[in-house]
Amino acid sequence: MRVICTISEIREIIREWKKEGFSVGFVPTMGYLHEGHKSLIEKASSENQRVVVSTFVNPTQFGANEDLNKYPRDLERDTNLCEKAGAHIMFVPSADEMYPTTPLTFVNVNILTEGLCGEKRPGHFQGVCSVVTKLFNIITPNRAYFGEKDAQQLAVIRQMVKDLNMDVKIIGCPIIRENDGLAKSSRNTYLSDEERKAALILNKSLKHANELLLEGEKNTEKIIESIKSFIISEPLAKIDYVQIVDSETLKSVDKIEKPVLIAIAVFIGKTRLIDNFTWSN
Amino acid sequence: MRVICTISEIREIIREWKKEGFSVGFVPTMGYLHEGHKSLIEKASSENQRVVVSTFVNPTQFGANEDLNKYPRDLERDTNLCEKAGAHIMFVPSADEMYPTTPLTFVNVNILTEGLCGEKRPGHFQGVCSVVTKLFNIITPNRAYFGEKDAQQLAVIRQMVKDLNMDVKIIGCPIIRENDGLAKSSRNTYLSDEERKAALILNKSLKHANELLLEGEKNTEKIIESIKSFIISEPLAKIDYVQIVDSETLKSVDKIEKPVLIAIAVFIGKTRLIDNFTWSN
Numbered sequence: 376m377r378v379i380c381t382i383s384e385i386r387e388i389i390r391e392w393k394k395e396g397f398s399v400g401f402v403p404t405m406g407y408l409h410e411g412h413k414s415l416i417e418k419a420s421s422e423n424q425r426v427v428v429s430t431f432v433n434p435t436q437f438g439a440n441e442d443l444n445k446y447p448r449d450l451e452r453d454t455n456l457c458e459k460a461g462a463h464i465m466f467v468p469s470a471d472e473m474y475p476t477t478p479l480t481f482v483n484v485n486i487l488t489e490g491l492c493g494e495k496r497p498g499h500f501q502g503v504c505s506v507v508t509k510l511f512n513i514i515t516p517n518r519a520y521f522g523e524k525d526a527q528q529l530a531v532i533r534q535m536v537k538d539l540n541m542d543v544k545i546i547g548c549p550i551i552r553e554n555d556g557l558a559k560s561s562r563n564t565y566l567s568d569e570e571r572k573a574a575l576i577l578n579k580s581l582k583h584a585n586e587l588l589l590e591g592e593k594n595t596e597k598i599i600e601s602i603k604s605f606i607i608s609e610p611l612a613k614i615d616y617v618q619i620v621d622s623e624t625l626k627s628v629d630k631i632e633k634p635v636l637i638a639i640a641v642f643i644g645k646t647r648l649i650d651n652f653t654w655s656n
Numbered sequence: 657m658r659v660i661c662t663i664s665e666i667r668e669i670i671r672e673w674k675k676e677g678f679s680v681g682f683v684p685t686m687g688y689l690h691e692g693h694k695s696l697i698e699k700a701s702s703e704n705q706r707v708v709v710s711t712f713v714n715p716t717q718f719g720a721n722e723d724l725n726k727y728p729r730d731l732e733r734d735t736n737l738c739e740k741a742g743a744h745i746m747f748v749p750s751a752d753e754m755y756p757t758t759p760l761t762f763v764n765v766n767i768l769t770e771g772l773c774g775e776k777r778p779g780h781f782q783g784v785c786s787v788v789t790k791l792f793n794i795i796t797p798n799r800a801y802f803g804e805k806d807a808q809q810l811a812v813i814r815q816m817v818k819d820l821n822m823d824v825k826i827i828g829c830p831i832i833r834e835n836d837g838l839a840k841s842s843r844n845t846y847l848s849d850e851e852r853k854a855a856l857i858l859n860k861s862l863k864h865a866n867e868l869l870l871e872g873e874k875n876t877e878k879i880i881e882s883i884k885s886f887i888i889s890e891p892l893a894k895i896d897y898v899q900i901v902d903s904e905t906l907k908s909v910d911k912i913e914k915p916v917l918i919a920i921a922v923f924i925g926k927t928r929l930i931d932n933f934t935w936s937n
Binding site for chain 2: 382386393476478479480481482483484485486487504505508509512513515534535537538539540541542
């Protein structure tokens with residue numbers, strides 16, 4: 376596996392691969408890789424002849440009060456994980472390589488970005504869509520892999536690819552969890568021991584919602600309220616949002632009729648964590 | 657030359673061309689082609705092994721009160737012109753083919769789109785950038801050709817391509833004029849005989865500005881005022897804008913120091929025409 380830092384170098388390699396007729400799988404990440412990323416890379420490796428993983432902490436998708444500067448980084452660990460998972464290239468551009476001049480161009484997806492994390496993190500999805508467009512234009516992958524933990528991101532990227540006729544297949548992969556149920560996330564590393572235990576409330580509250588749904592509850596407001604009281608029973612937890620939305624349009628629904636996404640964002644101390652599941656009966 | 661109407665068909669042809677190692681030149685148009693377009697196609701033909709011309713009257717770049725429905729169309733004439741100029745494919749998608757569902761995704765270029773036509777036609781450049789992105793993703797050209805008559809469009813597309821790492825070279829081509837100096841435009845067809853004569857005021861006023869610049873005038877306000885009084889001497893003409901901007905940033909300048917774009921938009925009757933020239937001493 377090679378680590379490549381410049382756009383011109385990776386373009387040259389991709390050009391050679393395409394000449395050979397190799398299919399290219401791509402896993403865009405912000406680095407500090409965990410089992411969730413590993414599952415994406417392994418899936419990419421099983422479906423493509425060549426695999427590129429990018430690790431780029433993209434400044435344009437962080438808000439002014441967010442964790443850009445303290446976002447965890449560990450290139451050596453990432454390199455080992457990528458190699459073991461079957462990647463051929465790790466693309467690790469600098470911010471200057473990706474943004475040599477102040478960018479004036481942005482890709483925006485409307486409607487789908489209005490609720491959930493989009494509402495709480497203004498500008499976030501503009502940053503995500505713009506950098507993913509740039510990376511797609513650089514890597515020109517046949518398939519790109521995204522985790523279902525960022526459910527809204529996955530829906531937004533799918534919409535962008537469809538609307539802009541990007542010639543890439545988007546593949547969503549299931550959430551990977553710790554043994555005790557906490558969804559894997561690079562941000563889990565921020566948690567103290569005590570917070571780590573408290574963070575279990577996210578998955579527990581979703582399991583609770585799942586039980587209500589299994590019992591036949593159709594009223595989303597009731598389910599949301601029940602999730603909320605579950606979460607606030609944990610003293611270290613502060614709710615950012617609890618929402619139940621149509622799994623395609625991401626619009627709020629009053630009654631469970633079509634498939635829905637139950638999505639939550641919760642601060643554990645200062646760390647904002649997200650989790651979700653999709654329900655279809 | 658073949659006329660292709662679906663995205664899947666043209667993708668298939670492009671894929672075959674790329675396998676053969678052919679370079680692809682692309683000329684995006686709204687059809688009703690004239691000598692200006694012809695010069696773009698001929699240039700593309702001289703620099704690439706294969707040439708695609710798209711003719712698509714893109715609804716998303718027209719404002720509510722603009723001329724979408726009456727925009728002139730003549731497929732047969734366009735086909736003849738494309739063939740003679742050396743095109744291999746004319747891509748003529750329907751609006752449903754380009755927009756099978758209501759698009760939620762848009763590409764926006766800031767700053768450069770604030771003045772000139774961007775100020776007068778809100779949403780226009782969002783429509784242009786989004787459809788050009790779609791077409792680039794479908795055609796994947798090595799080079800794309802745009803006329804300098806739409807000077808702001810050319811600057812905006814160059815910025816978009818740079819910011820989003822699109823792997824295409826943008827080539828600007830000079831304005832083509834009628835013998836009497838009127839810049840060629842599909843919209844000239846709207847003009848009555850009387851308006852056609854009146855429309856000469858655009859080019860004449862720019863020639864007048866050029867003389868002032870040759871005489872050493874550096875004060876942009878003086879030049880603008882002089883162009884304006886020149887234009888209003890024509891009773892059928894109504895000024896939309898007269899601006900002198902930095903040719904790169906498209907920001908207004910007070911004094912002629914660096915290269916500038918002198919750009920005008922003038923209604924002749926109900927028809928809005930544009931013209932421009934770049935000055936560097």
